[in-house]
Amino acid sequence: MARVFINNVDSYIGEQLAKIFSNTVVGSTVEEAVDDDEVSQRAQVKYEVVGTLADKTADKPACVEEIVEAKNVDELLTALIQCDVVVYDISSSESDVEDCLLACNALHEQIANFKSPKTFICLSTVMTWCKTKPNEPDEPEQPFTEEDYRRRKPHPNFKSEINVEKQVIKLGKTDKTRFLTYVVAAGLPYGGKEDIFHYFFKVAWHGDTEALNIIGTGENIIPSIHVQDLSNIVTSVADSKPKTRYIVAVDDSLSSMTEIITCISKNLGTGNVMNITREEALLIPEISQRIFDILSINLRMEATWVKDGAKFEWVAESGILENISTVVDEYKRSRGLLPIRLCVMGPPAAGKSLIASQLCQHYKLHHLKIADVIQQAIEKLEKQAARAEAEDGEEDDESAQQAQETLDLLNESKQENNDRYEDQYIIQFFTEKLLSMPCQNQGFVLDGFPKTYSQAKELFGNKEEPEDEDAPRLEYDSKIMPEVVISLDAEDEFLKKRIMNLSESVVAGTHNTEDLFLKRLAEFRAVNTDDQTVLNYFDELEVHPDHIDIAADTSSNMSQVMEKIIKTIGKPRNYGPTEEERLELERIAMEKKIKKEALEKLEQQRKEEEEKKETQRRKEEWATRVKEVKEQEEEVLQAQSYPLRNYLMKHVMPTLNQGLIEVCKVRPEDAIDYLAEYLFEHNPQVD
The missing domain is CATH 3.40.50.300 (P-loop containing nucleotide triphosphate hydrolases)
Incomplete structure (x- = not known):
């Protein structure tokens, strides 16, 4: 089993590297096999990919066997030592530059403990060549090759990248039989979902603007390469282990920015282009300082080892202009932008x-x-x-x-x-x-x-x-x-x-x-x-x-x-809302939610007030009814008491009053008994 480590397997380049490696038979890019038995054996062995994620919440790609936690140094070092090939991409993000150097140094310190030889590949960028002066001042259009790599001068914002390149190559000279190091300087990658050129593809696809923007004069030559071709080159380096330690990875095109942007506009947008100043370009949110620097490159390069030593089938050897139909189709399918x-x-x-x-x-x-x-x-x-x-x-x-x-x-x-x-x-x-x-x-x-x-x-x-008469x-x-x-x-x-x-x-x-x-x-x-x-x-x-x-x-x-x-x-097949539209939708949704909650609160308060009023009304109505009942009862009692009162006044009260008066006069010791005797003696005997 051959294991390869790739940092950020969910990134634009890392994802493509993982796919290519996982589908590549070990040794298949080497031009000559030792014998038929070795060829048969190779057919059974493919690279097993492990790596890290740039987005910790992203799912593990299907072509990756294992994900390693990048922040866990011990786990990362263990994974690196267990791999036969280590690929670190520092061309996509400046934050990966330091990690690449740390990984290479860590492996270099463990050379004595290697059970098998290891290959370290630093995937860098041609921006480390940006300020290189031509060999012959009288022939500025002469392209640079790998032989000129010692004279390369970087863009001011890519000095850390060239320092890593130098250190990686230096570490690979200690023991070439056990630890080989390579640097692959890649042109601007394109194809698939797009990366550097994504802004232009997206604007052209939407068609909301009259013309695509060209930064400055647009006469600068942009070295480029299809992302699949770049991945194939890296795979070839891992397989063949060439003597050349510094490899340039660019296609055969020498296209200017104007030619590239115009081609994108014609095949995906309105076909119109317009020049904007460098200051205007920096005001575009999608164009970061790093992307701006990369798009400003003006460099002629030729990949000599790729032409002479690499063995793979090119996707776009002639460049983006000649293969724009395929590139546009890849872009739409990769992004799910189907009409x-x-x-x-x-x-x-x-x-x-x-x-x-x-x-x-x-x-x-x-x-x-x-x-x-x-x-x-x-x-x-x-x-x-x-x-x-x-x-x-x-x-x-x-x-x-x-x-x-x-x-x-x-x-x-x-x-x-x-x-x-x-x-x-x-x-x-x-x-x-x-x-x-x-x-x-x-x-x-x-x-x-x-x-x-x-x-x-x-x-x-x-x-x-049909093109084919028989079709x-x-x-x-x-x-x-x-x-x-x-x-x-x-x-x-x-x-x-x-x-x-x-x-x-x-x-x-x-x-x-x-x-x-x-x-x-x-x-x-x-x-x-x-x-x-x-x-x-x-x-x-x-x-x-x-x-x-x-x-x-x-x-x-x-x-x-x-x-x-x-x-x-089914579901839409477009980009969906932009960041501004998403924020606006969230704002509208929040306003609706607040308004709804306010209305619900007001409605609740109204209901509570109505219930309170209704309760008070019922209490008052109940009190009124109770009062009316009491008055009615009193009237009934009074009406019922008239015959009784008349009876008592006629037959009882005269004798009783006289007996009470007599008790008051005599004041006997037992008043009640005296009164009873008096009433018994003076009973009027009414028939």
Whole structure:
């Protein structure tokens, strides 16, 4: 088993290094094998990758066997000693420079304890050559090679990198049989997710700006290399252990910044570029000081060992310009930036524009409505035609004349067809729009077009002949063919009621007046019979439309329909919100949360006040009722006491009063007994 250590296996370069090493058979990049048995043995042994993570919260890549804690020195040293190859990348971050030197020194101190030879590779940057003077002042365009590495002069901000390079090479001279050290000076890496050039790829993909920025004059030559080629070179060094200790890793291109940025813009953006000052570049948040310094390099280099000694299959030997299509495709796939192509169909008043608008907002797509597409195409032609005569009166380029001729044909067509453009022109406008960079990058939502089977066949049909004569011709253009077709279905009566329920202010000036709506509905039904409908075109190509009954949606703004469509399409395939947008969304969400909590608190206080008032009201009502009951009881008792009182006053009280008076006069010892005797003797004997 051969183990290789790579720092930061989750970084741009580290991730690619880990993938290449884990899929490389040990010794496969060596040109000659000793014998067939050795070849057979090599086929069974691949590199086992261990390494550290730059982001401690990141998941372990699938191609990595083990993750080592970078801050745990003992664990890290143990892992390094157990590895046959150690690769430290110091080109990606300045923070890795010191760690690289510590790791190399630690291994050097343990040479005597090595059970097998070890190879240490420092992956550095050509920025350590930035200020090197040419060999011949009269020939400044002569490229530097590995033979010139002793004369290299670094950029002022990359002095620590060159010090590490020198120390790594020095440590490898102690015992070459047990500890070999190499430095690989890499050009600016590109490909995959992109790193140094990511800002330009991202801005071009979004298409929000008119032009990509070129820093300064843009005449500086940028040495570059595809990240996979760089990883293959490092693997070749680990495998072949060349005599050359300092290796330059660049491709064959000698492209300037202007050429690179213009190429990115043409193949991913608007095609336009503009020069900005160095001061303006530093104000761009995505361009750090380190990236600014790297992009400012002006250096011609040639990789002699890579051409003569390395054995691997190049991905982009000729550079980014010659391989831009592949590089752009890699960028989109690596970032998950795949376009979403949708088509929303349905009768008038079915809510196509509402659904299309919500889909564009949710997925950040381009809303293509017939009127807008035609208007934008006409405006573009008018701008081109306006250049037919330059300020000095001379004829401009041929495209301006062609634009004017097209406008004349369009006007004639419109006059001859009741103020409508012929299908051939509308198809042409839509084709150009669908093939535009914004629609190809992010995707689109076709709103109610095409309307007929023939329009769909003409619009989406493949117009290009296959390169191979024997290859079958595709029935449709995959670049513009919708991947999801939504059909909003509803009965005529439902649609009529929907229009009738609209207010006059909403209907006024639109196609939804009673006469126009009924006419549009009749035209739609006429061209969408059971036997012949535009949906049949998609069915035949196995892009089966999703039928949704809008009458079953009882929500506002057709949110239930939207939920079904989003479930069908899946997650967005774009960058998502920017940092500024994310912060703004968080701010809005926090404001909504605070407002909601405040409203809930006010509502709670209102309820408590109402409950308190209700309790007080009930208490008062209860007290009033108790008082009324007591008064009623007193009245009843008084009414019931009148006969008793009369009886007592007539038959009891006279004798009793006389007896009490007599008791007071006599004052006997036992008053009660005396009174009882008195009452018994003087009883009036009433029958």
